[in-house]
Amino acid sequence: xxxMIRDKxxxxxxxxxxxxxxxxxxxxxRIYHHCYRMLGNAHEAEDIxxxxxxxxxxxxxxxxxxxxxSTWLYRIATNLTIDRIRKRKPDYFLDAEIKGxxxxxxxxxxxxxxxxxxxxxxxxxxxxxxxxxxxxxxPIYRSIITLRYLEEFSLKxxxxxxxxxxxxxxxxxxxxxxxxxxxxxxx
Amino acid sequence: xxxxxxxxxxxxxxxxxxxxxxxxxxxGKHLExxxxxxQHFHELKNTITxxxxxxxxxxxxxxxxxxxxxxxxxxxxxxxxxx
Numbered sequence: 472x473x474x475m476i477r478d479k480x481x482x483x484x485x486x487x488x489x490x491x492x493x494x495x496x497x498x499x500x501r502i503y504h505h506c507y508r509m510l511g512n513a514h515e516a517e518d519i520x521x522x523x524x525x526x527x528x529x530x531x532x533x534x535x536x537x538x539x540x541s542t543w544l545y546r547i548a549t550n551l552t553i554d555r556i557r558k559r560k561p562d563y564f565l566d567a568e569i570k571g572x573x574x575x576x577x578x579x580x581x582x583x584x585x586x587x588x589x590x591x592x593x594x595x596x597x598x599x600x601x602x603x604x605x606x607x608x609x610p611i612y613r614s615i616i617t618l619r620y621l622e623e624f625s626l627k628x629x630x631x632x633x634x635x636x637x638x639x640x641x642x643x644x645x646x647x648x649x650x651x652x653x654x655x656x657x658x
Numbered sequence: 659x660x661x662x663x664x665x666x667x668x669x670x671x672x673x674x675x676x677x678x679x680x681x682x683x684x685x686g687k688h689l690e691x692x693x694x695x696x697q698h699f700h701e702l703k704n705t706i707t708x709x710x711x712x713x714x715x716x717x718x719x720x721x722x723x724x725x726x727x728x729x730x731x732x733x734x735x736x737x738x739x740x741x
Contacts, residue, residue: 488730495723503718517719524726602712620709626674645670652698652705 476540483531495524498541501622502548508617509552511606519555523548538631545618545632553610597658604654612647619644661688665695669702 476497482490502523507516526547527534534543605616611633618624618632626644630637668685671677677685689696 488727491730492723492727495726499722499726500718503722504716507716513716513719517722521722521726521729525729528730598712598714601708605709605712616709620706621713626676641670641674641676644674645667648670648673648702648705649666651709652701655705655708656701658704658708 477536480531480534480536480540483528491528494540498544499524501541502544505545505548505617505622506552508621509549509610509613510555511602515555519551520548523551526551539628542628542631545624546634549614549618549632553614556610556613600658601655604651607654608647608650612643612650615640615643616647616651661692661695665692666698669695669699673702673706 476494479490479493483494499520503516503520506520506523507513510516510519523544527544530547534540605613608616614633615629618629619626624632626640627637629635629644630640633640635643665685665688668677668681668688672682672685689699
């Protein structure tokens with residue numbers, strides 16, 4: 472797998488655009504989901520995930536192939552999502568909550584078939600509530616929590632993706648967990 | 659031990675899989691005798707379970723790869739050798 476990626480990247484660096492198509496196919500799902508978890512909106516997620524792949528292509532020569540390609544790609548995507556969150560108008564969250572359809576669509580897919588309707592609604596509301604609390608964290612904390620618990624990266628990988636010292640990642644993950652504990656303790 | 663800081667710090671080290679054997683024993687002993695810290699630890703573990711429960715999968719939008727490929731800058735044309 473790693474060998475295959477390395478080989479494709481070599482070709483891309485030599486100007487073979489079609490080799491990049493295989494890279495996109497390979498990573499599209501992970502990068503799209505990461506953007507979606509960060510942004511909570513399917514349209515924005517698609518937009519930003521597209522942008523991430525285009526930026527990676529344009530900057531492929533700055534990718535050092537001694538490092539993991541996925542980490543480098545995640546770094547581009549994460550930075551783009553953080554920028555997007557910071558650029559949102561202050562009333563964005565309020566709007567999103569009033570409409571709430573994104574969240575409901577997103578969580579309704581989770582429900583298993585054998586659940587009773589009432590349980591399904593409670594499940595959706597709970598998921599939506601937890602997601603909202605994660606979304607209320609500042610973008611850096613949100614990325615770290617998402618990378619750690621929803622994408623299961625190690626702390627060391629997160630420090631590479633976020634370009635932060637390992638100690639800083641640890642401190643932030645501790646604080647992020649404490650902040651969420653306080654919000655979710657009565658759930 | 660100071661429940662407020664030292665023990666909570668150990669809990670986080672434990673949750674990161676970062677704790678030494680010695681500290682783990684220390685944490686375990688403290689938790690046995692301290693209801694408040696037991697509660698705190700329980701809430702932290704519960705929080706992680708709740709966060710993980712929001713993981714969901716969604717179909718990647720149709721034509722995702724196609725759209726990326728369409729929007730890549732065209733390959734730079736080789737500069738012609740000018741005489």
